[in-house]
Amino acid sequence: MRRFVKGNEAVAIGAIFAGCDAYFGYPITPASEIAHAVADHFPRLGKEFLQAECETGAINMIFGAAATGRLTMTASSGPGISLMQEGLSYMAGAQLPTVVVNIMRAGPGLGNIGPEQGDYAQAVKGGGHGNYHNIVLAPASVQEMCDLTMKAFELAFRYRNPAVVLADAFLGQMMEFLTLPEREAARPDTAAWAVQGDALTRGNMISSTNLQNDVQEAHNWDLQRKYASMDVEARAESYLVEDAEIVLTGYGTSARVARSAVDRLRGQGVRAGLFRPLTLFPFPVRxxxxxxxxxxxxxxxxxxxxxxxxxxxxxxxxxxxxxxLINRMGGNVMGVEDVMQKGMQMLEVGP
Amino acid sequence: MIKRATGFYDTFDRREKGTRATHYCPGCGHGIIHKLIAEAMAELGIQDRTVFVSPVGCAAFCFYYFDCGHIAGPHGRASALATGISRVLPDRVVISYQGDGDLGAIGFNNAFQAANRGDHFACFFVNNSLYAMTGGQMAPTTMLGQRTTTTPFGRDASKEGYPLLVCELLDRLQAPVYIERVSVADTKRINKARKAVRKALEIQKDGKGYAFVEFLSPCPTNWRMDPVAAARYTIEEMERTFPLGCFRDRSEQEAPSPNPVPQATIAELFGEGEGGEVAKVDPSFGERGFKFSGFGGQGVLSLGLVMARAAGHAGRFVSWLPSYGPEQRGGYASCSVVISGKEVGSPTVDRPDVLVAMSQPAAERYAGTVLPGGTVLYEASLPCPKVEEGVRLLAFPAMRIAAENGTPKAANTALLGAMSALGLHGLPEERVLEALDDSFSSKPHLVERNRKVYRAACDWARDNL
Structure with missing residues (x-):
C-alpha cells in the first residue's frame, strides 16, 4: 500500500509499525509535523502522546517510560535536541533504548529553519557528557524516513541504546510516495531489565550511577565493547562505485544532490559514483x-x-x-552544477 | 524492642553486601521519611506494583533501600520521569522522591507542570532548606537570613529573593488531589507525616491522581548542629516560614475520566492507500524540474501536489518540496516538483524546466533561473518577466478563465489545464484528472467546477499558445 506523505509523517508511520508505545515531545520547526501526526494517530491506536513542557521534560518522560521497557520516541530539531543531550547521556549510561528523530535546521543558536547537517558530530560522537555513542541512522528519502525509523527501534532494543534518526529540514518537509511496511515489528522482550511495576521485575533497577571508580570503569569498558559489536549493523548504498574514477559521498539531502551530480557526470562520460552511508554510527567502513x-x-x-x-x-x-569538500551552511543547499564543477576540477588536477 | 521496618530490603546489598546501615548522617530526616514510605508500601501491599523514582541529591540512592522497582534519573527530573512512567503504566503506583534543590530549582517546571496535569504519581518533597549532598549551598527554600555556603552573609531577599513555598504554589492549581506539608522533627509530627504518606499512596493505589507531600526535614551536618538542636530548629525556625498543614484533600472525590477517543486499527487508520504500483525505471522519460510560485492562498502548493500525485499514479518517480515556515507566512508560497523516469536525486529545483508564476514577486524571483529551452507560464495580468535567452514565455489568463467559468479561486486548476494542453508535464491526462478530483475529495461539490475550469483552460491554451 502506498501513500503520498511528508517525510515527517513517514517518521510517525514508521514508529507506528515499529510498535512505538509513547511519544513525548515539544514543538519546533521543521520537525513539528511528526508531533502533529503522532498526536492524531497514537491516541486512536491506544498509544500515548503527550506534549511536554520543554525538551528537557520530554527526554526525561522518555527516560521514565523507556525504563519500563516500552517503545518510546521523540522528535525535535537543533535547539531542542541540544536540550535533550543530558537525558541522552543518562539513557546511554543506563542502557535504555529510545528513538530520537532530529530534523536538522541551520545553527548555531536559533539559526534558521533551513536544512543543515551541522548536528552530525553531536549525534555521531555522543553529544552529551561521558564516553558513549548513539546509534545514528541517516535517511535520504521519505521511504527511508519510515524504514529507518523502524530500523532505529529494532537496533535501539537489540543493543539497549538510544538511536538517533538524523534527517534534515528538506527530508522532513518534502513529500514522496511511501510504501507502507507490510506488518508490525515483533515486540521486544524487556522483562529481564525493565522496571514494569510488577512482581516479575520488582528486583530490577535502572540507573546510570556507580560510586566506585572500578565499577564505573568496568561499565565504560562494557559500553565500548557494545559499540564495537555494532559494526555488523553498518549499512551503506554504493551506487556506480565499481568502475568510478571519482566517488561523491554524502548522507540525507546532500546525498540526493550528490546522486543527481553523479547521474549528470555519467551523462557527460565521467565515471562518477556515490557512497551513501545509511548508518553514521556504526560507520560503514568497508x-x-x-x-x-x-x-x-x-x-x-x-x-x-x-x-x-x-x-x-x-x-x-x-x-x-x-x-x-564541497559544503554549504545556513540553510542553503549546493546546486547540482556546483557539485559537478568541483568534481570536474578534482579530475583535472588529478590525485 | 524497636519494630523492624517493613518495605525495605533485608540487607542493603546495593550499598554494601550484608549491610543494614544507611548512608545518611545521624539526625537526618531522610531515614525517617524512608521508613514511613517503606512501611506504607508494605502495609498497602503495593510493592509489586510500585515504581520508585530517585532524585539526584542525598536521596540519590533510594534504590539501596526500598524493596520495589527502581529508576534513577538526572538531577531535577524525577517528576518528568514519573510522568513518563505513569503514562505507560497507568495502573501502577509511581513515586517521585525529590529534594528542595532538585524539585524547587532545576526541576521546578517539570514538577509544577506534572502537578498541573494531575499526573498519577505521589511526589514526596524533602525540604531541608539547602543543597545537602553538594555541600550546603542555598536552595530555593533557604530561609531569609539563613547562612549557607553560597549565602555566607545570610539569604538576602533583595538579592536572592524569598523562600519558595511549594505547597502554597501548587495549591493554586486545579488538578492536584492532595497537598500537605508535614514535619519529621518529633514523634507527634512524625505520626502526622505517616498519615500523609499513607494517604498519598492510597490515592495512587486507587488511581485518583496527583498527590504531593512536603516534609520539613533536619540536616544537622550542613546546619552545623547536633541532631537535637537540628530538630528544634526545624520546629522553631522552619515552621515559621513553612507552616504545616493540609492544603487540599480531594481524595474522596471521583477522579476525572479522560474524554474517549475513537479507536482504530492500523489498517483502518491508513485506509486503502493511494497511487497504485511502485514507480518503475523508464529511461525514455527524461527528468523534469518544476517550480510553482505565487502568493499564499493562490493554491500553488496544491497545484504542485496535484501534479506530483498524478506523476506518482502514472508510475513516475516524483518529489514535492514546499517552501515552509516564515517564508510561507510572509505571503510567498512556492514548491519544487521533480518528475523522473528514475529515482529522484536532488528534490530542489534551482534551475527549473518549467516555472509557473502566479504573482509578480514570484515571477521576478524565479523567471531568470529557468533553463534555456524551458518555459515560464505566468498569469497574464502580470508584467512580462525577464528570462535567459532560449526560454519560452507564455502569458496565460488563469484568473480570467477561472472567473469566467464560475470558480474564481480555481486559477491554479486553470494553469494545470494549460500545462496539460502544452504537454509540459508529460503525464497521461486521465491520471492528472484523477489527482485533481482526489484533491477535492473532502469538498465533492468542487470536483465538477474545477473540471470545467480545467477543460476551458485546455481549450484556451490549445487555441492561443
Missing part, C-alpha cells in the same frame, strides 16, 4: 574503502566538514585517495 579505491572522494555536506572529518578518520591510510 564500503568507504571501496569508494576510496577510486582515488578521489568528494564529500558533499551541509555543515563545516564534520562528515568529511569522519571520512578522513575511517579511510584506510594505505589507499592513496584525494579527499575534497
Amino acid at each position: 564500503e568507504l574503502q571501496e569508494a576510496g579505491r577510486s582515488g578521489r572522494i568528494l564529500v558533499v555536506e551541509l555543515s563545516n566538514g564534520q562528515y568529511r572529518n569522519d571520512v578522513l578518520l575511517h579511510l584506510d591510510r594505505g589507499i592513496p585517495c584525494q579527499v575534497e
Whole structure:
C-alpha cells in the first residue's frame, strides 16, 4: 500500500509499525509535523502522546517510560535536541533504548529553519557528557524516513541504546510516495531489565550511577565493547562505485544532490559514483574503502566538514585517495552544477 | 524492642553486601521519611506494583533501600520521569522522591507542570532548606537570613529573593488531589507525616491522581548542629516560614475520566492507500524540474501536489518540496516538483524546466533561473518577466478563465489545464484528472467546477499558445 506523505509523517508511520508505545515531545520547526501526526494517530491506536513542557521534560518522560521497557520516541530539531543531550547521556549510561528523530535546521543558536547537517558530530560522537555513542541512522528519502525509523527501534532494543534518526529540514518537509511496511515489528522482550511495576521485575533497577571508580570503569569498558559489536549493523548504498574514477559521498539531502551530480557526470562520460552511508554510527567502513579505491572522494555536506572529518578518520591510510569538500551552511543547499564543477576540477588536477 | 521496618530490603546489598546501615548522617530526616514510605508500601501491599523514582541529591540512592522497582534519573527530573512512567503504566503506583534543590530549582517546571496535569504519581518533597549532598549551598527554600555556603552573609531577599513555598504554589492549581506539608522533627509530627504518606499512596493505589507531600526535614551536618538542636530548629525556625498543614484533600472525590477517543486499527487508520504500483525505471522519460510560485492562498502548493500525485499514479518517480515556515507566512508560497523516469536525486529545483508564476514577486524571483529551452507560464495580468535567452514565455489568463467559468479561486486548476494542453508535464491526462478530483475529495461539490475550469483552460491554451 502506498501513500503520498511528508517525510515527517513517514517518521510517525514508521514508529507506528515499529510498535512505538509513547511519544513525548515539544514543538519546533521543521520537525513539528511528526508531533502533529503522532498526536492524531497514537491516541486512536491506544498509544500515548503527550506534549511536554520543554525538551528537557520530554527526554526525561522518555527516560521514565523507556525504563519500563516500552517503545518510546521523540522528535525535535537543533535547539531542542541540544536540550535533550543530558537525558541522552543518562539513557546511554543506563542502557535504555529510545528513538530520537532530529530534523536538522541551520545553527548555531536559533539559526534558521533551513536544512543543515551541522548536528552530525553531536549525534555521531555522543553529544552529551561521558564516553558513549548513539546509534545514528541517516535517511535520504521519505521511504527511508519510515524504514529507518523502524530500523532505529529494532537496533535501539537489540543493543539497549538510544538511536538517533538524523534527517534534515528538506527530508522532513518534502513529500514522496511511501510504501507502507507490510506488518508490525515483533515486540521486544524487556522483562529481564525493565522496571514494569510488577512482581516479575520488582528486583530490577535502572540507573546510570556507580560510586566506585572500578565499577564505573568496568561499565565504560562494557559500553565500548557494545559499540564495537555494532559494526555488523553498518549499512551503506554504493551506487556506480565499481568502475568510478571519482566517488561523491554524502548522507540525507546532500546525498540526493550528490546522486543527481553523479547521474549528470555519467551523462557527460565521467565515471562518477556515490557512497551513501545509511548508518553514521556504526560507520560503514568497508564500503568507504571501496569508494576510496577510486582515488578521489568528494564529500558533499551541509555543515563545516564534520562528515568529511569522519571520512578522513575511517579511510584506510594505505589507499592513496584525494579527499575534497564541497559544503554549504545556513540553510542553503549546493546546486547540482556546483557539485559537478568541483568534481570536474578534482579530475583535472588529478590525485 | 524497636519494630523492624517493613518495605525495605533485608540487607542493603546495593550499598554494601550484608549491610543494614544507611548512608545518611545521624539526625537526618531522610531515614525517617524512608521508613514511613517503606512501611506504607508494605502495609498497602503495593510493592509489586510500585515504581520508585530517585532524585539526584542525598536521596540519590533510594534504590539501596526500598524493596520495589527502581529508576534513577538526572538531577531535577524525577517528576518528568514519573510522568513518563505513569503514562505507560497507568495502573501502577509511581513515586517521585525529590529534594528542595532538585524539585524547587532545576526541576521546578517539570514538577509544577506534572502537578498541573494531575499526573498519577505521589511526589514526596524533602525540604531541608539547602543543597545537602553538594555541600550546603542555598536552595530555593533557604530561609531569609539563613547562612549557607553560597549565602555566607545570610539569604538576602533583595538579592536572592524569598523562600519558595511549594505547597502554597501548587495549591493554586486545579488538578492536584492532595497537598500537605508535614514535619519529621518529633514523634507527634512524625505520626502526622505517616498519615500523609499513607494517604498519598492510597490515592495512587486507587488511581485518583496527583498527590504531593512536603516534609520539613533536619540536616544537622550542613546546619552545623547536633541532631537535637537540628530538630528544634526545624520546629522553631522552619515552621515559621513553612507552616504545616493540609492544603487540599480531594481524595474522596471521583477522579476525572479522560474524554474517549475513537479507536482504530492500523489498517483502518491508513485506509486503502493511494497511487497504485511502485514507480518503475523508464529511461525514455527524461527528468523534469518544476517550480510553482505565487502568493499564499493562490493554491500553488496544491497545484504542485496535484501534479506530483498524478506523476506518482502514472508510475513516475516524483518529489514535492514546499517552501515552509516564515517564508510561507510572509505571503510567498512556492514548491519544487521533480518528475523522473528514475529515482529522484536532488528534490530542489534551482534551475527549473518549467516555472509557473502566479504573482509578480514570484515571477521576478524565479523567471531568470529557468533553463534555456524551458518555459515560464505566468498569469497574464502580470508584467512580462525577464528570462535567459532560449526560454519560452507564455502569458496565460488563469484568473480570467477561472472567473469566467464560475470558480474564481480555481486559477491554479486553470494553469494545470494549460500545462496539460502544452504537454509540459508529460503525464497521461486521465491520471492528472484523477489527482485533481482526489484533491477535492473532502469538498465533492468542487470536483465538477474545477473540471470545467480545467477543460476551458485546455481549450484556451490549445487555441492561443
